[in-house]
Amino acid sequence: MPDTDASINLIPGRQFALGRAADAFLRALGGTKVTLRISDPSAGDTNSQLGITSPTAEDIVIAPAKVQMMQPAGVALRDDKRRWQVMFSARALHAAAEPYGVTDLCAWLTGSQGIVYRGRLIPITSVISSSFADGEYMYIAIATE
Amino acid sequence: MQATKDSFYITLRDRLVAVDPNRTIMLDGATRPAIVVVENEPPGTPPTLCDAFYLYWGAARPARPEAGTLMEMECVISYRTKGSDANGNLDRGRDLASLDNDILAMCSPPNSEKCDYSTGTDVDLGSTIFWTPPVFSALVNAPPYVGREASITVFFYPEVDQT
Numbered sequence: 001m002p003d004t005d006a007s008i009n010l011i012p013g014r015q016f017a018l019g020r021a022a023d024a025f026l027r028a029l030g031g032t033k034v035t036l037r038i039s040d041p042s043a044g045d046t047n048s049q050l051g052i053t054s055p056t057a058e059d060i061v062i063a064p065a066k067v068q069m070m071q072p073a074g075v076a077l078r079d080d081k082r083r084w085q086v087m088f089s090a091r092a093l094h095a096a097a098e099p100y101g102v103t104d105l106c107a108w109l110t111g112s113q114g115i116v117y118r119g120r121l122i123p124i125t126s127v128i129s130s131s132f133a134d135g136e137y138m139y140i141a142i143a144t145e
Numbered sequence: 146m147q148a149t150k151d152s153f154y155i156t157l158r159d160r161l162v163a164v165d166p167n168r169t170i171m172l173d174g175a176t177r178p179a180i181v182v183v184e185n186e187p188p189g190t191p192p193t194l195c196d197a198f199y200l201y202w203g204a205a206r207p208a209r210p211e212a213g214t215l216m217e218m219e220c221v222i223s224y225r226t227k228g229s230d231a232n233g234n235l236d237r238g239r240d241l242a243s244l245d246n247d248i249l250a251m252c253s254p255p256n257s258e259k260c261d262y263s264t265g266t267d268v269d270l271g272s273t274i275f276w277t278p279p280v281f282s283a284l285v286n287a288p289p290y291v292g293r294e295a296s297i298t299v300f301f302y303p304e305v306d307q308t
Contacts, residue, residue, distance in 0.1 A: 039187070041174025049158070049177065050151050050262055051185030113187070 015135025022137040031066030035116040090136040149301040156257040164250040225292025274301045
């Protein structure tokens, strides 16, 4: 009798199936693309330290992804701020982050300037990732106005 | 007032490089001395780095209204550490003491030339700023961090003609 998951001989690469399912789910929701604005590395010189030189930024389009407004459901959310839930395809996000040498996608998202949504820049305040069989299939960010 | 803020920061930064050149941080993809003026950073950037000095500028007021145009401005320097993993974080107190020492070293001597940095280069304004010795708050123990604040009053003559 097998006593661990490893010896059950589960299907190798099964995490990719959930990745594709997550992409299909986002497309079914009507999600197309989300623009993420990230800051370019600071020059680190005196002018940037004094806030004289404004940081440059770059827009990255990530698809499939979906933005939807969150309804205040709990006491913690009963304030004047509007929040959006942003669901990113992990596969698309990995591809977008790869050229930048990013290893921690959650930190990369929270460290970004935010998402550009309907012409407004909305900062990302928190990010969680969903994974299955050691593979992430979706990143869910909360953007707060 | 901006020239005072900038001159104070640049003075402390340069002194930090001199007394503790290894105290650096990575911020926005750049390595720099571990001292940051919070109001000069992008909004939403939380001051979360350990072993770094965060400067907050506070109220400004005439120092002695009956005696002239000298003004004073509050500056709070906040910092914290969690020690080193190699030492099981048991050296938090020692690391905090090292940060305290850096503050004392950066603040001495308690004066500096005042320069205008708004054009991208330093232009000597022919005046000086000076400040009080740092006053250290009680240690704040918020596991795994220990930290504190140092308060300094900076004196300066405003750049505008008040006569």
